[in-house]
Amino acid sequence: MKGISSKAAAAPYLIWMAVFIVVPLIMVAYFAFTDESGAFTLDNLANVAQYSNIFIRSIWLAAISTVICLVIAYPLSYMLSGMKAHTQSTMLMIVMLPMWMNFLLRTYAWMAILGNNGLLNTLLGFFGLGPYKLLNTQGAVVLGMVYNYIPFMILPIYSVMVKIDKSVIEAARDLGCNSVNVLFRVILPLSFPGVASGITMVFVPAISTFIISRMLGGGGNLLVGDLIEMQFLGNSYNPNLGAAISFVLMVILLLIMTIMNQFGEDDTENDRVLM
Amino acid sequence: MNNIVSLRDITVEFDDEKILDSIDLDIKDKEFITLLGPSGCGKTTTLRIIGGFLTPNSGKVIFDGKEITNVPPYKRNVNTVFQRYALFPHLNVFDNIAFGLRVQKLPEKEIIRRVGEMLELVNLMGYEKRSVNKLSGGQQQRVAIARALVNRPRLLLLDEPLGALDLKLRKEMQIELKRIQKSMEITFVFVTHDQEEALTMSDTVVVMKGGHIQQIGSPIDIYNEPVNSFVADFIGESNIVSGAMIRDREVEILGRRFECVDGGFGANEHVDVVIRPEDIKVSAPSEAKLTGIVESTIFKGVHYEMIVDACDGKWKIQSTKAVEPGQEIGMRFDPEDLHIMKKMEEHRR
Numbered sequence: 001m002k003g004i005s006s007k008a009a010a011a012p013y014l015i016w017m018a019v020f021i022v023v024p025l026i027m028v029a030y031f032a033f034t035d036e037s038g039a040f041t042l043d044n045l046a047n048v049a050q051y052s053n054i055f056i057r058s059i060w061l062a063a064i065s066t067v068i069c070l071v072i073a074y075p076l077s078y079m080l081s082g083m084k085a086h087t088q089s090t091m092l093m094i095v096m097l098p099m100w101m102n103f104l105l106r107t108y109a110w111m112a113i114l115g116n117n118g119l120l121n122t123l124l125g126f127f128g129l130g131p132y133k134l135l136n137t138q139g140a141v142v143l144g145m146v147y148n149y150i151p152f153m154i155l156p157i158y159s160v161m162v163k164i165d166k167s168v169i170e171a172a173r174d175l176g177c178n179s180v181n182v183l184f185r186v187i188l189p190l191s192f193p194g195v196a197s198g199i200t201m202v203f204v205p206a207i208s209t210f211i212i213s214r215m216l217g218g219g220g221n222l223l224v225g226d227l228i229e230m231q232f233l234g235n236s237y238n239p240n241l242g243a244a245i246s247f248v249l250m251v252i253l254l255l256i257m258t259i260m261n262q263f264g265e266d267d268t269e270n271d272r273v274l275m
Numbered sequence: 276m277n278n279i280v281s282l283r284d285i286t287v288e289f290d291d292e293k294i295l296d297s298i299d300l301d302i303k304d305k306e307f308i309t310l311l312g313p314s315g316c317g318k319t320t321t322l323r324i325i326g327g328f329l330t331p332n333s334g335k336v337i338f339d340g341k342e343i344t345n346v347p348p349y350k351r352n353v354n355t356v357f358q359r360y361a362l363f364p365h366l367n368v369f370d371n372i373a374f375g376l377r378v379q380k381l382p383e384k385e386i387i388r389r390v391g392e393m394l395e396l397v398n399l400m401g402y403e404k405r406s407v408n409k410l411s412g413g414q415q416q417r418v419a420i421a422r423a424l425v426n427r428p429r430l431l432l433l434d435e436p437l438g439a440l441d442l443k444l445r446k447e448m449q450i451e452l453k454r455i456q457k458s459m460e461i462t463f464v465f466v467t468h469d470q471e472e473a474l475t476m477s478d479t480v481v482v483m484k485g486g487h488i489q490q491i492g493s494p495i496d497i498y499n500e501p502v503n504s505f506v507a508d509f510i511g512e513s514n515i516v517s518g519a520m521i522r523d524r525e526v527e528i529l530g531r532r533f534e535c536v537d538g539g540f541g542a543n544e545h546v547d548v549v550i551r552p553e554d555i556k557v558s559a560p561s562e563a564k565l566t567g568i569v570e571s572t573i574f575k576g577v578h579y580e581m582i583v584d585a586c587d588g589k590w591k592i593q594s595t596k597a598v599e600p601g602q603e604i605g606m607r608f609d610p611e612d613l614h615i616m617k618k619m620e621e622h623r624r
């Protein structure tokens with residue numbers, strides 16, 4: 001009885017997954033391995049190789065952004081989790097606030113701030129400095145990624161940290177830990193699942209982003225996302241190549257995530273029970 | 276014997292409410308001392324003061340003659356078994372117990388040896404690699420004890436460590452803990468709200484209520500000479516009645532005069548008189564100053580427990596002989612079974 005009813009309840013989700021996840025994946029694979037006439041070919045995949053520098057740049061910039069997000073988000077989440085419940089919700093609100101604004105608007109705002117006649121350079125001008133080239137640099141792209149994706153790092157880490165039992169921290173202090181020891185021996189290992197999902201949630205969108213690089217990086221800092229977009233919407237229309245690039249990107253992400261999970265498996269066997 | 280810890284005039288306030296009010300307490304080296312009191316009376320707070328997790332609003336904590344009021348927990352030679360164990364969920368049994376030694380950066384060989392000793396002491400050999408989340412309550416509790424004891428503290432604080440265990444396991448662990456305390460010669464400060472547990476395990480019992488210490492003494496003293504009706508009531512089942520001292524060694528209760536052994540009260544001073552259920556002797560109504568009608572009789576194993584209606588009050592009597600409900604009986608007691616204590620306004624039955 002129970003089995004049947006729960007199966008029935010799962011049906012809408014299964015249909016959803018089939019239509020919106022499995023079918024698009026099959027279509028990507030189909031286009032990646034066929035030419036315009038629909039015949040099987042490996043040429044598309046072979047052509048991807050010529051864009052390896054763009055792949056490397058994408059991975060590199062996404063990795064830097066992820067690390068910066070982690071470095072900022074981790075201490076912030078730690079401090080947040082130690083605050084009064086009421087302060088916590090206010091602070092979370094502030095963290096989420098930029099996300100309520102349209103993604104394009106947010107990024108345009110950065111263009112206005114970083115431009116040669118932008119806010120920052122004008123300010124620096126008062127002190128006789130600059131103007132510096134801030135816009136259309138890799139730094140600006142990284143800044144844009146960090147700004148847009150940092151909430152996805154903060155939220156999972158924070159939600160794991162508030163769940164850490166305060167008495168466990170007291171136990172560590174009781175057993176001889178000063179604050180540094182408490183951090184490294186208890187809080188860090190217990191918050192690892194949050195860190196892992198934060199990394200995933202920042203790295204994946206960062207590696208495939210396409211607007212940020214165009215708006216803040218100028219034409220010289222194309223990323224994989226831009227490349228894919230160009231194959232579908234740009235002048236170099238070639239959906240088969242676009243699908244092949246997407247396919248390779250998925251494989252790379254899959255590999256990176258598998259390595260990440262392997263890395264986390266060693267000593268966190270028990271964490272999953274708790275979290 | 277020397278005092279290992281002394282609390283001097285400790286006051287703790289939360290939200291302008293006094294949680295501990297001028298607590299003075301001396302804990303002797305190597306003794307088993309128990310803080311006993313109802314939930315919310317400040318037992319955990321007192322332990323947290325000794326452990327260093329809480330700084331009192333005023334007063335001093337003295338350890339081995341030195342003031343440590345503001346010394347952080349990790350610098351105190353004290354370890355704690357927490358109320359809900361607080362084991363490290365990311366570590367297995369061995370690593371939980373080894374935690375304190377690893378923080379001290381002891382050589383791995385010594386860590387293995389000492390953790391092994393502890394596993395033996397708490398009877399958990401073979402469980403080293405188990406995840407603590409998969410242990411039963413009793414096993415988790417023993418890991419918590421081992422994790423604290425492995426550091427060889429001078430003082431072990433135990434916050435209701437047996438609270439979550441079933442009765443049988445609880446009795447076993449009481450004996451086990453007592454054995455460990457004796458063999459390791461460590462001072463135990465034990466917290467419980469279970470009076471029987473306190474009486475059977477302790478050298479000294481501290482009865483607390485509402486942030487005040489009511490009485491400090493050996494289990495026998497506390498049981499036989501409760502200082503007020505609260506202690507008498509909390510420490511065991513009692514009949515508490517109001518009375519007045521006529522003179523030394525004579526008290527009037529319920530309009531009748533009884534011989535007693537206490538003195539030193541003012542003439543006609545109002546007092547509380549406590550009579551234990553097991554001290555009341557059942558007799559023929561004609562032979563006793565106090566008579567009543569038996570309301571109910573329940574068999575309790577060793578004895579019968581009877582509720583008797585006498586002088587508009589209910590009396591509890593324990594007797595090896597049963598009396599049918601509805602019958603009239605006489606109730607007698609010896610002078611030394613009347614415990615006279617100063618009147619306490621609150622907490623009357």
Ligand SMILES: Nc1ncnc2c1ncn2[C@@H]1O[C@H](COP(=O)(O)OP(=O)(O)O)[C@@H](O)[C@H]1O
Nearest residue numbers: 289290294312313314315316317318319320321
């Ligand atoms: N951090 C705190 N903030 C406010 N009130 C507290 C805090 N800790 C304890 N209390 C209050 O102090 C009183 C005593 O608590 P506690 O020492 O835990 O009692 P016990 O351990 O005897 O049950 C309780 O009324 C409790 O609500």
Ligand SMILES: [Mg+2]
Nearest residue numbers: 318319358434
């Ligand atoms: Mg408590």
